[in-house]
Amino acid sequence: MYSFNYSKPDTIEAAREMMRSAEDGIYLAGGQTLIPAMKQRLSAPTDVIDLSSIGELTDIDVSDGRVRLGALVKHADVAGSDAVRSAIPALADLAAGIGDAQVRNRGTIGGSVANNDPAADYPAALLGLGASVHTDQRQIPADDFFVGLFETALEEGEIITQVAFPVPDRAAYAKFPNPASRYATVGVFIGVRDGVTRVAVTGAAPCAFRSAEIEAALNAEISARSLDGITIGADDLNNDIHASAEYRAHLVTVMAKRAVTALPK
Amino acid sequence: MSETEISTIGRSVLRKEDHRFITGNGRFTDDINLPGQTYAVFVRSPLPHAEVRAVDTSEAEAAAGVVAVLTGADLAQDELGGLPCGWMITSKDGSEMKQPLHPVMAVDKVNYLGEPVAIVIAETLLEARNAAETVQVDYRELDAVVGADKAQSALQIHAEAPANTCYEWELGEREATEAAFEQASHITSLDLHNNRLIPNAIEPRAAIADYQPGTEELTLYTTSQNPHLARLILAAFVQIAPEHKLRVVSPDVGGGFGSKIMVYSEETATAWACMRIGRPVKWCADRSEAFLADAHGRDHFSHVELALDDEGTFLGLRVKTIANMGAYLSSFASSVPTYLYGTLLAGQYKTPAIYVEVDAVFTNTAPVDAYRGAGRPEASFLIERITTMAAREMDIDPAELRRRNFIQPEDFPYQTPVALEYDTGNYGVSLDKALEMSGYAEFSARQQQSVSSGKLRGIGISCYIEACGIAPSQVAGSLGAGVGLWESGEIRVNPTGNVTVLTGSHSHGQGHETTFAQLVAARFGIPIDDVQVVHGDTARLDFGMGTYGSRSIAVGGSALSVAADKIITKGCKIAAHLMETEAENIDFDQGEFKVSSSNLSKTFQEVAFAAYVPHDYPLDELEPGLTEKAFYDPANFTYPAGCHICEVEIDPDTGCVEIVNFTAVDDFGRIINPMIVEGQVHGGLAQGIGQALLENCVYDDTGQLLTGSYMDYCMPRADDLPSFNVDLTETPCTHNPLGVKGCGEAGAIGSPPAVINAITHAIGIPHMDMPATAEKVWRAIQEKRGA
Amino acid sequence: MSIDITLTVNGREINTEVSPETTLVQLLREHLLLTGTHVGCDTSQCGACTVHLDGRAVKSCTVLAVQADGSEVTTIEGIAVAGGLHPMQAAFHQCHGLQCGFCTAGMIMSAIDLVTREDDLDEATIRKGLAGNICRCTGYHNIVKAVQMAAGQMEGRGHE
Known part of the structure; x- marks a missing residue:
């Protein structure tokens, strides 16, 4: 790690102010991606602004048909929350499958979403459930939030405060992990609400996306069978030593079928 | 072995070494810190194949906390040798294998990604790392030869090795085999690639070197499976220090799997740099360095x-x-x-x-x-x-x-x-x-x-x-090995009757401290807790060839078995003296030296004590002491x-x-x-x-x-x-x-x-x-x- | 930049100054000389550095020391109870759940957290639960046995 300045503001306003005055500042949430990147000297901020003292960011609230997760809610807390599990079991399951136990004990939903790693799990849940990202400035629908590879709609200095998930009728997530990193090689999240099915794919492409083909098929009939014959184009998919684009394309339909099969009745 | 020994060994005795590891009291190389120590970071080649035109260390030398920046040219100036390969292979045409110089740090050419080019030593690790980034190396990139299957028709890497070929070796009977294939009614054939692996012992390699100018002694604590071999190579080939002035210690080592047999650039450069600057130098590999620079x-x-x-x-x-x-x-x-x-x-x-x-x-x-x-x-x-x-x-x-x-x-x-x-x-x-x-x-x-x-x-x-x-050293030697491959074992029976066992074999997870103790305890009929196994320090035992090739029990254990025989033979002499009879009348069984056809006996502990209290010894026939060693060379x-x-x-x-x-x-x-x-x-x-x-x-x-x-x-x-x-x-x-x-x-x-x-x-x-x-x-x- | 922090390590209050880039594992190993916690990688994967931070297993190489300000940290040196071994330590010994001993501290700290967290520990759950700790020696076979043994003995003990 290079040397940097560290601060731990108590309020969002103070955090924004610190960011404004920093030469090249960065917010620190759980640090499970940022700290390794800094250790490898791939990230070299001049100022690290630790958000952990901002109290309201750690709340979990399930009410009015919404699951609201504060930006600093840890993956293990989502996985272990009875309230989340009874409202959206697929979300609790997804959180229970992120990284490993130690990472889940530190990593946060806000950090994951803001980083938008193409192989992260949460973006699939946000897109698949039609969640909205609340910041200190505004609300951003998930569909508009994930812009590209490690790129989001967040403006300079903007802070995620909460992610709000509308409770679906049914939802499920199926993940094919990268055997080395345990990130998603392909993960498919399916959410069904008011008769509309949303299908989100992570890991396969430079940014999580919704699959129009699969949504169309499932909106006709929610069954694994209805995905027979659907092929996802490999042209825009990731291609690396772990999985070719063609294989990823294949896995998208396989994981989609598994998610459909796993949907609660 | 006698029947009683067989019955006492063969048991799943719980490991003696466990306690320090499960309580966090192991002592691995990175756990050792010496007063005044400095930290080393290597500048590594970002290219797999390139000419090195110039190395500019001026900015690094001026950086905060930097003690020294040393390069391959400095090594050459000190006339240090390259890293040798210990086994000569002869090609089928009778020529010796091509052995290009393996420099400790590159001088005018780098030949693999991550090859060390310079060592930066500073007061803190952070300062060393920061300074290392400022070393400017001017490379002229060359095409890289990557796949072994294509290497023989690719750009030549070493002047000594045309077609990038080190040797062309053969074994067996070509003609008889051809004839067998002519008679065959069925032939199965296969082309395969046995995939390349990276060993990944969970403890990365590390070294800390300490030089005492008063005695001119250099101590190198390092993650080695064979500290004596490391000392031999560093003394005889690299010529860092003479063997008797060089101590290599392998404390607890976190797995090896072969990758810690070798004498590498980094440990060598760390030891040498320590002598150059006159202060302890510590280097611990990051995992990223291990991937680049451990032998695959x-x-x-x-x-x-x-x-x-x-x-x-x-x-x-x-x-x-x-x-x-x-x-x-x-x-x-x-x-x-x-x-x-x-x-x-x-x-x-x-x-x-x-x-x-x-x-x-x-x-x-x-x-x-x-x-x-x-x-x-x-x-x-x-x-x-x-x-x-x-x-x-x-x-x-x-x-x-x-x-x-x-x-x-x-x-x-x-x-x-x-x-x-x-x-x-x-x-x-x-x-x-x-x-x-x-x-x-x-x-x-x-x-x-x-x-x-x-x-x-x-x-x-x-x-x-x-x-x-x-x-077997004779066989290995006839096939080109540069060293003998015996093992040493020494048993010191202390006056109080407990036993210090020294083995040239090294344990980095294999459980020698238990297995070897079991072996010796069973042989002497004493409690296993009375046996302490010592390994991994050239100052504490004569010599040893280390651990690899599943050799520890077969060669190292056998050496201890022979040493134990010698202890018993000597013990019989002492017991005979104590009981006023001849040694051939003494039987040793289950911890007792007994005079055959009598009730007279002495315990192992009594004999041990007597060995060090030779008040009435016939000193021309019987030496005091009860220490024996053996060098076992397998057949x-x-x-x-x-x-x-x-x-x-x-x-x-x-x-x-x-x-x-x-x-x-x-x-x-x-x-x-x-x-x-x-x-x-x-x-x-x-x-x-x-x-x-x-x-x-x-x-x-x-x-x-x-x-x-x-x-x-x-x-x-x-x-x-x-x-x-x-x-x-x-x-x-x-x-x-x-x-x-x-x-x-x-x-x-x-x-x-x-x-x-x-x-x-x-x-x-x-x-x-x-x-x-x-x-x-x-x-x-x-x-x-x-x- | 130097920051004053106060934390409890193995029950002892520590007040010290650290630079922001100091990781928790550096604080433990280099400042407090608690060298039982090891570093086996630089990408937060191997888990050798696992300690408990406010009762939860974390990779101490991926936590800044300043982030631990005000927290309770427990390391391998701090889990033995009244001079005796923690049941997990004893089980690793009984089941030969360690060889070289380098990953062991992290493995034990993860395993304790796992047993504390999970009620129904079948083999698959244990294996999944230890996925954040790499062991190169044991093939995990005896580690799984050790966790099973300790789980039986830790029942009703609550968190250490």
């Missing part, structure tokens, strides 16, 4: 053919292998694809004619050397794959084909056509036991069940052999062998392979501690299964390492592996005093072909190169279904 393993391209008659009897085996040496010859690299590989190609079978050719080639990749099994897994994979392929082609059960060709118990000692003489074994017994334990006969019922749930299921057998207990290799059976279930939609059952039946000869032996098997299996399914070192076409961290190099985790079904058979080794063979590498040698035999069985294809990743398996299933 395997990486063979092979063509193999097996000739059979119409009954399935093996007539001949022909092998051509290209072995990747990497950029330089690492410490024992040359011996791995030759004497640890070609000599094993008979396997467990009576193949009458075998001929193998091995071309070792240089590439712009990290040096390749011994990794758990070292040559023997490559041999075993090739034999056990081709045997299963032949069985399937000829529609003979793979177990039956093996049985037909086994060397039988009455054939021992058995001279193979590839130099080795196996002393003992019983391969049919291991096979039978493994078949029974794995439920081989009921496989088809399980397969039906899998098929009915949409899965594929397969079963694969591997009957491996290895040559361990490395090595032959040992030949552990066994049968591994793997059963897999495959999800055809994803290609995911699940190992649903893994059975290993091994013959390691006599066993001192079954718990420790089984643990060694488990660990070996994990590495073998890792090679078969998960692990792969990948350089891209330009020589950049794509698998440079655990994000991309797939280490087996707990949820990748099953629990293992292991058992033992026993044919005692005939030529060492303990009847032991060694168990450290068997798991990694036997398991990879069992896994691939199972996968290819499930899919119904002849072969798949390792690792059998999900995508590779999925593609094979697609192809098979499309065909």
Whole structure:
């Protein structure tokens, strides 16, 4: 790690102010991606602004048909929350499958979403459930939030405060992990609400996306069978030593079928 | 051994060394800190192949906290030697292998990604790291030679090695083998790549050096499997310090698997830099550095053919292998694809004619050397794959084909056509036991069940052999080894009757402190807690050859056995003196020296005390003291062998392979501690299964390492592996005093072909190169279904 | 930049100054000389550095020391109870769940957290639960056995 300045503001306003005055500042949430990147000297901020003292960011609230997760809610807390599990079991399951136990004990939903790693799990849940990202400035629908590879709609200095998930009728997530990193090689999240099915794919492409083909098929009939014959184009998919684009394309339909099969009745 | 000793050893005694590790009191190299220590960081080449035009260290030297910045040119100025390779291989044309200079740090050319170019030493690690980034190296990039299979027609790396060829070696009878193939009614052939691996002991390499100008003594604490060998190489070849002024200490070492045998650039440069600056220097590798600069393993391209008659009897085996040496010859690299590989190609079978050719080639990749099994897994994979392929082609059960060709118990000692003489074994017994334990006969019922749930299921057998207990020095010397391969053992019986055991073997997970203590305690009839095993410090014991090649118990244990005999002989003399009789009248049994045909006796402890209180000794006949040492040189290799059976279930939609059952039946000869032996098997299996399914070192076409961290190099985790079904058979080794063979590498040698035999069985294809990743398996299933 | 922090390590209150880039594992190993916690990688994968931070297993190489300000940290040196071994330590010894001993501290700390967290510990759950810790020696076989043994003995003990 290079040397940097560290601060731990108590309020969002103070955090924004610190960011404004920093030469090249960065917010620190759980640090499970940022700290390794800094250790490898791939990230070299001049100022690290630790958000952990901002109290309201750690709340979990399930009410009015919404699951609201504060930006600093840890993956293990989502996985272990009875309230989340009874409202959206697929979300609790997804959180229970992120990284490993130690990472889940530190990593946060806000950090994951803001980083938008193409192989992260949460973006699939946000897109698949039609969640909205609340910041200190505004609300951003998930569909508009994930812009590209490690790129989001967040403006300079903007802070995620909460992610709000509308409770679906049914939802499920199926993940094919990268055997080395345990990130998603392909993960498919399916959410069904008011008769509309949303299908989100992570890991396969430079940014999580919704699959129009699969949504169309499932909106006709929610069954694994209805995905027979659907092929996802490999042209825009990731291609690396772990999985070719063609294989990823294949896995998208396989994981989609598994998610459909796993949907609660 | 007497009957009583046999009855007291063979027990799963819990490990003496555990307590310090489970309480956090181990002492690994990075746990050692010395007053005034400085921190070293290496500047490494970002290119796999380039000329070094200039190294500008001026900015780094002026940076905060920097004590020194030293380069390859400084090393040359001090006239330090390169890093040697300890085994001379002679090519088939009689010429010696090409051994280009392996500089401690590059001077005018870099030949692999991550090769050290400079060492930066500073007051803190952060300052060293910061300064290292400011060292400016002017490179002229050259095309990189990456794949071993293409190296011989690629850009020449070393002036000494035309066609990038280190040697062209052969073993066996070419003409007899050709003749065997002419008679064959069936020939099975296969081209394969034995995948390149990165050892990944969880403790990265580390060194801390301390120089005392007053005595001119240099101490190097380091992560070595063989500290004496390291001292010898540093003193005799690199010439850092004379041997008697150099102490090498290997404290607790966090796994080795071969990768800590070698004497590397970094530890060498750390020791040298310490003398230059006159302060302690500490270097600890990051994992990222370990990926770049630890010696890698395997990486063979092979063509193999097996000739059979119409009954399935093996007539001949022909092998051509290209072995990747990497950029330089690492410490024992040359011996791995030759004497640890070609000599094993008979396997467990009576193949009458075998001929193998091995071309070792240089590439712009990290040096390749011994990794758990070292040559023997490559041999075993090739034999056990081709045997299963032949069985399937000829529609003979793979177990039956093996049985037909086994060397039988009455054939021992058995001279193979590839130099080795196996002393003992019983391969049919291991096979039978493994078949029974794995439920081989009921496989088809399980397969039906899998098929009915949409899965594929397969079963694969591997009957491996290895040559361990490395090595009879005379044989090794005649084949080009630069060192003798005996082991030393010393037993010091202290006046109070407890015992200090010193072994030249080194334990970095193998449990020597328990097994060797058991061995000595049983021999003397004393409690195991009265035995302390010391290893890993050139200042505390005379010499030792270290731990590799599953040699510790067979060679190191045998040395202690001989030393124990000497203690008992001396003890009998002392006891005879005490009881006023002759030594030949004394019997030693279960801790007592007894005068035969009388009630007189002295305990071991009484004799120990008397040894140091020689008030009335006849000093011309009897010396005081009770310390003995032995240097044991084995008469032959040992030949552990066994049968591994793997059963897999495959999800055809994803290609995911699940190992649903893994059975290993091994013959390691006599066993001192079954718990420790089984643990060694488990660990070996994990590495073998890792090679078969998960692990792969990948350089891209330009020589950049794509698998440079655990994000991309797939280490087996707990949820990748099953629990293992292991058992033992026993044919005692005939030529060492303990009847032991060694168990450290068997798991990694036997398991990879069992896994691939199972996968290819499930899919119904002849072969798949390792690792059998999900995508590779999925593609094979697609192809098979499309065909 | 230097920051004053106060934390409890193995029951002892520590007040010290650290630079922001100091990781928790550096604080433990280099400042407090608690060298039982090890570093096996630089990408937060191997788990050798696992300690408990406010009762939860974390990778101390991926936590800044300043982030631990005000927290309770427990390391391998702090789990033994009244001079005796913690049941997990004892089980690793009984089951031969360690060889070289380098990953062991992290493995034990993860395993304790796992047993404390999960009620129903079948083999698959244990294997999944330890996926954040790499062991190169044991093939995990005896580690799984050790966790099973300790789980039986830790029942009703609550968190250490």
